[in-house]
């Protein structure tokens with residue numbers, strides 16, 4: 130498994146991507162940079178307080194990252210999920226991590242993308258990140274890793290979803306002197322998704 134210390138913080142990323150940062154929004158808290166990471170690989174290998182699962186409303190498993198998490202966590206996870214009575218779109222529920230190196234799993238239900246359902250789907254995706262972060266803090270957790278929710282089987286365009294993901298995390302970390310979460314990790318699987326995050330992260334977390 131991959132420990133928190135092995136996951137690079139965003140500050141390191143800047144060496145390669147600062148040149149491509151076109152927009153600078155604002156930055157009144159440079160310490161935020163030391164709390165955000167981008168990691169490419171399998172989320173089930175991360176040794177963090179919680180990994181987020183892009184689940185469906187049943188919370189009983191599915192394809193994509195959900196399938197990988199259930200396989201890696203083992204049958205205890207499904208047993209606990211059966212007691213949760215599902216979850217609404219945009220909401221989140223927490224379980225133990227079972228056989229994963231992560232201590233907990235936060236199951237969030239992203240929207241199925243449809244352009245005709247904007248802005249509702251955008252609000253629901255924002256809510257996935259916000260409710261997951263709130264649940265992590267309420268559970269006393271200090272590190273959390275997010276996959277790119279809704280951008281696989283659920284079809285949310287990656288650039289739009291990434292703006293939402295990064296903005297929601299930044300807003301949360303900046304709000305109400307939120308100091309408990311020490312690390313928030315964006316996990317990408319494909320090279321294409323990694324490039325989108327590398328382009329957009331500097332817009333939201335400018336170095337200077």
Ligand code: ADP
Nearest residue numbers: 171172183193194197277279280281282283318
């Ligand atoms: P959704 O149904 O919410 O669209 P998916 O699981 O289909 O969820 O995809 C969400 C994202 O997770 C996609 O970018 C996909 O490439 C990525 N992904 C799939 N497996 C893993 C994994 N093991 N670790 C990290 N990310 C993964």
